[in-house]
Amino acid sequence: MKGVTPQDPKQPAGRRGGQQAGPITRSGRSRLATTTDQRLLDSRGPNDWVHTDPWRVLRIQAEFVEGFGALAELGSAISVFGSARTRPDHPMYTTAQQVGKALVEAGYAVITGGGPGIMEAANRGASEADGVSVGLGIELPFESSLNEWVNLGINFRYFFARKTMFVKYSQGFVVMPGGFGTFDELFEALTLAQTSKVTNFPVVLFGTEYWQGLLDWLSGQVLDGGYIVPADLDRLVITDDVEHAVATMRAGAADVPSRGEQLLAEAEDRES
Template sequence: MTRRRDYQRGPVTLRGARVPASTTDQRLLDTRGSADWVHTDPWRVMRIQAEFVEGFGTLSELGRSVAVFGSARTPADHPSAALAEQIGGELVRAGYTVITGGGPGIMEAANKGAAAAGGTSVGLGIELPFETGLNEHVNVGINFRYFFVRKLMFVKYSEGFVVLPGGVGTLDELFEALTLLQTGKVTSFPVVLVGSSFWGPLLDWLRETLLAEGMITPEDLDLVRVTDDPEECVRWIVEARRERDARSSDTAL
């Protein structure tokens, strides 16, 4: 199926001949060419700052939120999409806002479940050459130019990640969260993998290769939990919140 050629550049939608040949991130990271970057990069800092301000201003009052990740290529009738939609609804009923990347597939399913349950359904989009903008079930959306700004928003405004089957982008978000947990940059941050048959081989590799070679510790493997049950997934998120609140109360005393 050919997608409609919409191109999101921050808050701007471009179509047809107006679609650029490269993304903002590509131009930022491209070190080739003339020395014009000496004059343009300081202005990019202002644009980056503006994205941070927009993100902070929009998301700061969401309340308790959980990010849901998964493939943009998952068909709507796939079992993983059904799981994502159920999880989106269960999270809302547990008192959470649902945050996704705002795209199609798993993300759209989670947003759909959250919106159908009457909750806040957030999409944090990104400028890509092959995406079509935020899905129709997002009721609070931001389109970012820069990946690193978007990544910060996911971690800062979520108190846990739910990760369904996905590709490179999903793995990126997963392992970034695990790195932040392993290094103590974030604490009390549950990461739940949904889909034991999908994630099982990866966990086996972590155990049989990385752990066996001494590259991770047994405690690192405890940073994630795996389930096929949407209700159990949300229950783990809620339990982690209660444990964190209890520790905070003890510290206050």
């Protein structure tokens, strides 16, 4: 895409600063060569993992406790995903700002990964609209700190803890042009919806030119091959219109039963 350039790991986009390792910031000689996730998943080396991995559970538990505690009273929120490499002079950056602003005006908090690019733009739109602008950061070797437009930020060491927060505290996803990280969040949401782990969870693909090829492939080779069913494709809404994206989020939220309705249904099930 025009205006999007590869990111140099030595010169990360966004704010320059130290390496973020959960709540800890490291710079200079204290920077680590590997990330916490990498050390957890690396199976090579001596068998000391037998002794160290159980202790990691406490750190993992702490990340869930911190995330649940910080976001418990967030209210209705929508997550916006997209490339960290999108520059401020790119049209999609401006559009992401508009999405963030429109979501706040519709009564939602905005959640992003807290980084630069599309994430920064959505946080900026939400913050400038006096809304709650959430950043869920992750320890990476080439990005540092949350963007300056986040007014509620949490830094995670583990991807899986962070991804749980996106799904648990969002009523839907707006997915803008991005790379592997964006695809990961998109397909995880679709998988959770397909398997009924989440229900009434709208997913908007923003940017017809960017996403149409993916939809053509899904509706062609994937659907024709019997790997998905037509209802799986119905979960996706593709648009270039900010108002349409927000309206899709509202429509999805309207279909979600209240907690009172859920309790009543559970009681009726027990009685029957």
